[in-house]
Amino acid sequence: MKTRLYGWAAGGLAAVAVTWLAAWAQAQTPAFPQVARNYSAWLVRAFDACTPGSLTVTTTGLPAQGCLSSATVVDNQMPMQFGKITISKGNGKIKVFGRGLTPGGRVKVQLTVRTTRNGISTKHPPGTKRVTFQDTTVVCGPPPFGFIAVWPSGNLGGKIDLSDCLQPYPGLALGNIEIVDVALVNADNANKVFARPGIMR
Amino acid sequence: MKGTRIFGLAVLGWFGFVAGKPALAQTLPLFVTKAPLYDTWMARAFDPCTPSTLTVLTTGLPSGGGCLAANSVTEPTLPMNFARLRVSKSGKIGIFGRGFTFGESVRVRLNLRVTRKGVSTKHPPKTGATVTFADFSVDCPAAPNAFVVRPSGAILGRTDLAACLSPNTGLAGGATPNLANIEVLGASLVNVSSGKELARSGILR
Numbered sequence: 004m005k006t007r008l009y010g011w012a013a014g015g016l017a018a019v020a021v022t023w024l025a026a027w028a029q030a031q032t033p034a035f036p037q038v039a040r041n042y043s044a045w046l047v048r049a050f051d052a053c054t055p056g057s058l059t060v061t062t063t064g065l066p067a068q069g070c071l072s073s074a075t076v077v078d079n080q081m082p083m084q085f086g087k088i089t090i091s092k093g094n095g096k097i098k099v100f101g102r103g104l105t106p107g108g109r110v111k112v113q114l115t116v117r118t119t120r121n122g123i124s125t126k127h128p129p130g131t132k133r134v135t136f137q138d139t140t141v142v143c144g145p146p147p148f149g150f151i152a153v154w155p156s157g158n159l160g161g162k163i164d165l166s167d168c169l170q171p172y173p174g175l176a177l178g179n180i181e182i183v184d185v186a187l188v189n190a191d192n193a194n195k196v197f198a199r200p201g202i203m204r
Numbered sequence: 205m206k207g208t209r210i211f212g213l214a215v216l217g218w219f220g221f222v223a224g225k226p227a228l229a230q231t232l233p234l235f236v237t238k239a240p241l242y243d244t245w246m247a248r249a250f251d252p253c254t255p256s257t258l259t260v261l262t263t264g265l266p267s268g269g270g271c272l273a274a275n276s277v278t279e280p281t282l283p284m285n286f287a288r289l290r291v292s293k294s295g296k297i298g299i300f301g302r303g304f305t306f307g308e309s310v311r312v313r314l315n316l317r318v319t320r321k322g323v324s325t326k327h328p329p330k331t332g333a334t335v336t337f338a339d340f341s342v343d344c345p346a347a348p349n350a351f352v353v354r355p356s357g358a359i360l361g362r363t364d365l366a367a368c369l370s371p372n373t374g375l376a377g378g379a380t381p382n383l384a385n386i387e388v389l390g391a392s393l394v395n396v397s398s399g400k401e402l403a404r405s406g407i408l409r
Contacts, residue, residue, distance in 0.1 A: 032250070032273045037303070038286045039247045039408040045239035047385045050319045053336045059326040060335060064374030069335040072319050074233055085236045092245075092407040103237075116406075119250045119273050124261040134260060134270040135253045165409075174264030179247045181406040183390070201387040202293055203239040204377030 032133060035121070035179045039092065042182050044200030046086035046101070049077040049186060078188070078195035081105055086159065086198050088112070088185060095166060095176055099151060099187065101159035101198075109150040109190035110159055114168060115140040120178035138183055139175055142194050143168035150190045232334060235321070235385045240293040242388050245286065246301070247406025249278040249392060279395045279402035282308055287359070287403055289391055295365040295376050297344050299351055299393070302358050308397065309350035310359060311343040315390035318375045321383050337375065343394060344368035350396045 055068035084103025091098070097112055104110070116139055123134040143163055144150035151161030166173035187198040253271035260270045285303025289312060292298070297312055304310070316339065323335040345351070345363040353359055366376035377384035393403040 032275050033248060033280060033283060033402075035248050036246065036284055036286045036403070036408055039245035039406055042244045042405055042407060044242045044244065044388065046236065047239045047387055048233050048235055048319070049387060050317065050336045050385070052317065053338045055338050057327050058335070061324045061326050062322075062374065064372060065320065065323065065335075066337050066372050066375070069323070069325075069337045071325075071330075072232055072334040072336040074231070079231055079233055082234065083236055085238045090407060092409050095409060117250065117252065117404075119248070120265075123265065123270070125270075126259040126261055127257050133273040134258065134265075135250045135273045136266060137253045137255050137269045137271075139266075139269075172264060172266050172269075174262065175266075177409045179250070179406070179408055181247045181249060181404040182244075183404070197233070198236075199387045199389070200242055201239055201385065202242055202291055203236055203382055204293060204295060204384045204386060 035119075041092060042090040042185075044088055044185075045202065046083070046088060046187065046198035047201035047203055048083070049196045049199045050074060051076045076195070078192050078197035080192050081108055081110070081189040081197045083198055086187065088187070088200065090165065090182065090185070095164060097163045097165055097168060099159060099161050099163075101187075103157050104153040104159050106153055106155045106157050108153040109144075110153065110161075111142050111144040111150050111188050111190050111194060112163060112168065113140065113142045113184070113186045113188045113194070113196060114182070115184035116169070116175060117181040117183055118175040118178050119181075120174070136175060139169065139172070140184070141168055142188060143170075144190070235319075235382055237382070238293075242291040242391070243289070244391060244405040245288050245407060246284070246393060246403035247408055248284065249401045249404045251275060251277050277400065279398055279400040282310075282395045282398075282402050284393075284403055285357075287393060289393070289405070291365065291388065291391075296362050297365055297368075298362045300358075300360050301393075302356075304353040304357050304359055306353050306355050306357060308395065309352045310402070311345065311350050311394050311396055312363075313341060313343050313390075313392045313394045313401065314388060315339065315341045316375075317387040317389055319385040319387075320374065322378075322380070339389060342368050346370065
């Protein structure tokens, strides 16, 4: 009888331990990297996404299906010879430069980030936790106008504070920031995207 | 009278031509003249968050827009001190990182949208068309190859974009420069053994 009780107790303890270990394992997430200094990309032209239909491609070395290129969802008005975007950890700035844009045009940055932060106070459940926030997309520009104006020469140059860009949640500009998407948009054409990071070959 | 009318029509025609030309010319925007490099450090990848019941009290953050950090669809175990990724105009993909587990292997995952000039098509028949291809994701180097972590925990290697894209090597461009406009929609590192993303382009602040 005593042995049976011991057996039940041991079984119960084992079950509790397994449950606790499973919960602990789930709660453990990997450490943040020690350093991730910047994101720096030259920009290429943005084109509409393609859902392959009836266009058959005969050039070798390419997929057999494609779409005739279009720019309806994306912007088709802002020209650009070249451009570059940099997001730095150090000063927390987004820097943009480019050439060959429409003089007087207005450009903004569209940014989607996924931020994860340590030491966040939470109520439900109560405690200090590591929290991942919902992917956040913003379209922003530097104060006071909220856009970067293209110079009469067609050159573009501007800086935006990441924390300003992420208003009203500047706290999203700290921690482990995954850059899910970044693009330049034409503020004079319904904030349509005209340039994305990429390479030209 | 007739002369004035003809002159008026000519002026109107000229304005129509001038005003209409840019609109027509800008229907399909021109490629950029250069975009030589995509260069990013990597942040740790975490699962996306669909806000549930977690209430955040820290100021400057969305009070109802968070989740306890999790790694179920992303890599939970492979450590990383840092990593940096470069994709250059030459088509080389370079990676450097430290703090990984010796013997593990990773690949670079690129999510791309390619628009190519000079493409021949059958339906409709065209030569020299500009074609955009469906977005796709490619892991480099292509299996069975991978970047293997050294005994020091470092990863250092280079691979070729065109080789990864085989048999569709033309998506990486061609002999003529500025043929392919390659939009990088996303870049990440993948743990080969789990198939899960462990790092994404980003910064740590």
